[in-house]
Amino acid sequence: MLELADAQHTDRKTLFVEVILPLTIAINYTYRIPYEMNGQVEVGKRVVVQFGKSKIYTAIIAHITEQAPAKYEAKYIMDILDAEPIVNAAQLQFWTWLADYYLCNIGEVMNAALPSALKLASETKIELNKEFEIDRSTLNDREFLIVDALELQPELTVSDIAKLLGQKTVMPILKLMFEKNIIHISEEVNDRYKPRRRTFITLNPVYHNQDQLKELFSILEKRAPKQADAVLAYIQLSRKQKTISKNELIEASGASATAIKGLIEKEVLFAEEKTVSRLIDADDELESNFELSPAQKVALTEIQDGFTQKDVLLLHGVTSSGKTQLYIRLIEQMVNNGKQVLYLLPEIALTTHIVERLRRYFGNSIGVYHSRFNDNERVEVWQKVLTGQYRVVLGARSSVFLPFSDLGLIVVDEEHETSYKQFDPAPRYNARDAAIYLGNMYRAKVLLGSATPSMESFFNAHNGKYGFVQLTERFGGVQMPQIEVVSIAEETKKKTIQSHFTSVLMNDIHTALAAKEQVILFQNRRGYAPVIICKVCAYTPKCINCDVSLTYHKSSGKLHCHYCGYREESPSVCPACGSTQLEYKGFGTEKVEDELKLLLPDARIARMDLDTTRSKNGFQNILNDLDEKRIDILAGTQMVAKGLDFAGVTVIGIISADSLLKYPDFRANERAYQLLAQVSGRAGRRGKQGKVVIQTYDPNHRVIKQVIDNDYVDLYNTEMTERKSFKYPPFYRLIQLDIKHKDPEVLYHQAEYLAKELRKHFDDRVIGPEYPLVGRIRNYFIKSIMMKFEKEGISMPKVKATIREVILQYNTTKLSKGSIVQPDVDPY
DNA sequence: AGCACGCCGACT
DNA sequence: GTCGGCGTGCTC
Numbered sequence: 001m002l003e004l005a006d007a008q009h010t011d012r013k014t015l016f017v018e019v020i021l022p023l024t025i026a027i028n029y030t031y032r033i034p035y036e037m038n039g040q041v042e043v044g045k046r047v048v049v050q051f052g053k054s055k056i057y058t059a060i061i062a063h064i065t066e067q068a069p070a071k072y073e074a075k076y077i078m079d080i081l082d083a084e085p086i087v088n089a090a091q092l093q094f095w096t097w098l099a100d101y102y103l104c105n106i107g108e109v110m111n112a113a114l115p116s117a118l119k120l121a122s123e124t125k126i127e128l129n130k131e132f133e134i135d136r137s138t139l140n141d142r143e144f145l146i147v148d149a150l151e152l153q154p155e156l157t158v159s160d161i162a163k164l165l166g167q168k169t170v171m172p173i174l175k176l177m178f179e180k181n182i183i184h185i186s187e188e189v190n191d192r193y194k195p196r197r198r199t200f201i202t203l204n205p206v207y208h209n210q211d212q213l214k215e216l217f218s219i220l221e222k223r224a225p226k227q228a229d230a231v232l233a234y235i236q237l238s239r240k241q242k243t244i245s246k247n248e249l250i251e252a253s254g255a256s257a258t259a260i261k262g263l264i265e266k267e268v269l270f271a272e273e274k275t276v277s278r279l280i281d282a283d284d285e286l287e288s289n290f291e292l293s294p295a296q297k298v299a300l301t302e303i304q305d306g307f308t309q310k311d312v313l314l315l316h317g318v319t320s321s322g323k324t325q326l327y328i329r330l331i332e333q334m335v336n337n338g339k340q341v342l343y344l345l346p347e348i349a350l351t352t353h354i355v356e357r358l359r360r361y362f363g364n365s366i367g368v369y370h371s372r373f374n375d376n377e378r379v380e381v382w383q384k385v386l387t388g389q390y391r392v393v394l395g396a397r398s399s400v401f402l403p404f405s406d407l408g409l410i411v412v413d414e415e416h417e418t419s420y421k422q423f424d425p426a427p428r429y430n431a432r433d434a435a436i437y438l439g440n441m442y443r444a445k446v447l448l449g450s451a452t453p454s455m456e457s458f459f460n461a462h463n464g465k466y467g468f469v470q471l472t473e474r475f476g477g478v479q480m481p482q483i484e485v486v487s488i489a490e491e492t493k494k495k496t497i498q499s500h501f502t503s504v505l506m507n508d509i510h511t512a513l514a515a516k517e518q519v520i521l522f523q524n525r526r527g528y529a530p531v532i533i534c535k536v537c538a539y540t541p542k543c544i545n546c547d548v549s550l551t552y553h554k555s556s557g558k559l560h561c562h563y564c565g566y567r568e569e570s571p572s573v574c575p576a577c578g579s580t581q582l583e584y585k586g587f588g589t590e591k592v593e594d595e596l597k598l599l600l601p602d603a604r605i606a607r608m609d610l611d612t613t614r615s616k617n618g619f620q621n622i623l624n625d626l627d628e629k630r631i632d633i634l635a636g637t638q639m640v641a642k643g644l645d646f647a648g649v650t651v652i653g654i655i656s657a658d659s660l661l662k663y664p665d666f667r668a669n670e671r672a673y674q675l676l677a678q679v680s681g682r683a684g685r686r687g688k689q690g691k692v693v694i695q696t697y698d699p700n701h702r703v704i705k706q707v708i709d710n711d712y713v714d715l716y717n718t719e720m721t722e723r724k725s726f727k728y729p730p731f732y733r734l735i736q737l738d739i740k741h742k743d744p745e746v747l748y749h750q751a752e753y754l755a756k757e758l759r760k761h762f763d764d765r766v767i768g769p770e771y772p773l774v775g776r777i778r779n780y781f782i783k784s785i786m787m788k789f790e791k792e793g794i795s796m797p798k799v800k801a802t803i804r805e806v807i808l809q810y811n812t813t814k815l816s817k818g819s820i821v822q823p824d825v826d827p828y
Numbered sequence: 829a830g831c832a833c834g835c836c837g838a839c840t
Numbered sequence: 841g842t843c844g845g846c847g848t849g850c851t852c
Contacts, residue, residue: 023829029852052851
């Protein structure tokens with residue numbers, strides 16, 4: 001009796017929940033729970049709520065209370081969607097931290113964290129899942145109605161469906177249909193990642209028998225000599241390498257594709273299509289059941305020991321030193337201890353290939369999470385992490401939001417990569433830094449790995465905040481490319497330079513082309529000429545928005561602003577004085593391509609920059625052309641540097657290193673080092689040493705020396721000394737102001753005003769406003785500022801509180817609205 | 829994020 | 841005289 005009374009009492013309790021709405025709102029809102037749902041209320045479950053006049057959203061329960069709000073009447077929640085929480089307490093803590101650290105709203109974090117299928121709202125678009133055969137007999141009336149409607153009109157919103165059914169609560173129905181794979185929650189369609197497929201050839205094992213083989217040859221030589229050649233070439237190749245691709249076989253044998261096809265039809269050869277990596281090294285490093293080299297074994301022990309002292313550890317390993325193998329060993333250990341592992345990779349490095357390799361070790365317990373996966377797939381991964389089915393997750397930055405329960409290790413590969421930083425919508429977080437916090441929360445170990453670590457991580461390792469392990473030895477006999485520095489000034493004097501190409505570079509290009517090898521030329525500038533200047537009156541066309549000189553693009557015949565996208569017709573006479581003597585100064589990839597075509601009319605030359613890859617499959621097409629040897633020389637911007645595998649490339653030419661070395665940015669040297677090292681790394685392949693030609697006016701530049709010597713420590717030391725004597729502190733914190741105004745002039749003044757206000761609180765510790773990239777750009781979002789903490793022990797929370805306050809005042813003075821955001825690295 | 833309210837410019 | 845531009849404020 002007593003128990004029953006108690007239960008009834010609980011049922012009668014009036015419960016309220018604070019919910020997180022997936023919106024840009026500063027606070028959480030409170031809703032009331034209908035009595036009959038009291039038993040189901042739990043933090044982390046999704047609820048359906050009405051917010052505002054007519055809109056319906058999916059929200060997350062953040063807090064449960066019996067306290068009724070004093071100042072307003074709470075609305076009832078409409079529904080509880082989940083039987084079990086889909087977000088755990090740790091995640092909510094993580095979201096709160098992220099919102100605080102990056103100065104944004106928790107709703108924005110929720111938006112970034114949850115796949116859109118988990119946050120149905122009235123405006124969400126629903127469509128049928130085309131890959132799913134619907135068995136109508138299994139549908140109930142309402143489902144039937146929805147499917148019918150969707151067949152007439154392929155896309156309906158949630159509120160359309162509510163109207164159709166004549167009822168308000170449609171979310172649970174849609175949720176179920178989504179889970180049954182009947183419907184798709186549509187979202188912006190990202191280009192899905194297309195893995196590179198290759199056909200591999202193997203010999204029918206029958207012919208491993210010498211007699212059979214001889215017999216085969218005697219037949220083939222008479223009737224199909226080309227096919228005999230191909231088989232011979234196969235046998236020769238198979239002595240050198242384990243896997244032979246169709247392309248390699250065609251190249252080595254000189255036989256045609258039809259000859260090979262004929263052999264496949266006769267079942268002499270077997271063909272098998274496989275996914276291969278676009279990344280270098282992956283193939284060689286990850287043979288199954290690999291053995292660690294002595295150097296790797298030492299490093300592994302050091303990492304394990306390091307983790308007993310420190311929670312975060314930086315692994316500095318030169319390119320091709322086999323870091324991935326170490327990760328695998330560490331992951332194995334963690335998984336054996338029953339812990340979960342998160343393996344973070346920069347966006348571009350996520351290939352199904354690496355997954356396949358890892359699957360070999362971890363079977364079906366490995367999941368992949370990636371923005372190019374569709375929502376159904378993303379939700380699936382989410383659920384499998386939640387239920388603990390996935391023990392290892394390989395993913396891009398957004399995978400820090402997955403519902404881990406007992407994370408033991410986080411690996412952040414290519415730790416320095418800027419793609420870990422989300423720039424555009426809030427939360428403007430850096431997944432590497434977030435991973436460190438995440439690790440701390442779960443008492444998990446964090447391993448940062450890179451061949452060219454970021455300054456701040458190196459700094460932290462140096463100061464003992466992080467542990468530090470080095471791997472200086474290359475794995476498996478891959479040779480470092482030969483780097484030659486050529487003085488442009490000297491060749492100009494000797495008149496041995498043609499256009500922008502020194503004799504040294506031209507010789508190497510000729511050698512490569514003669515050997516049917518490929519060349520990449522790197523020039524860190526798009527367009528044809530970055531500046532036009534009138535020889536008579538010195539007038540230079542500038543962007544009306546940004547105050548920077550406009551770049552001439554020959555392909556469009558227009559002048560482009562590379563910061564805001566503004567375009568205008570290219571003038572034929574000087575707009576100021578009417579003179580026809582317009583000089584095109586400097587050069588970009590277009591000009592490199594153009595002039596090279598004049599010098600080498602027979603070579604197949606292509607260009608890879610933002611302009612040629614903007615179209616849907618532009619990037620992919622160029623890669624494929626390069627792969628299949630339809631391109632001899634590729635001229636490109638930074639894009640060519642990003643870890644992609646250009647197997648046939650043996651020569652790299654850096655047309656002018658000076659644009660890198662003279663970047664007006666205080667992280668210029670660090671970036672120059674990384675870029676030069678990365679570009680250089682593209683040269684050569686297994687068994688063939690690459691050649692890198694660096695053309696420059698400043699052959700003695702210390703960064704060039706550091707790249708040649710592979711001396712990251714020297715780079716770090718000189719940078720730190722220089723920064724100390726510089727007007728900036730060695731590290732500063734960047735506050736990114738998310739102010740949007742159409743008039744850049746206004747925007748600029750707003751940023752200045754804010755910096756001035758902040759200076760009232762922080763004096764000279766505020767630097768700025770500063771703009772992304774070049775000094776005078778008035779860009780869409782403005783980066784301001786900050787500040788030195790070394791002295792006076794101002795705590796970060798206090799700083800943040802003050803910034804909030806200033807922004808708040810700023811908002812109320814109606815100069816602007818806009819939220820504050822704070823990205824970048826906090827090494828303190 | 830939506831949506832309403834409200835105040836100034838070019839139109840049937 | 842209105843229609844409609846977007847600036848501002850509010851949503852439990």
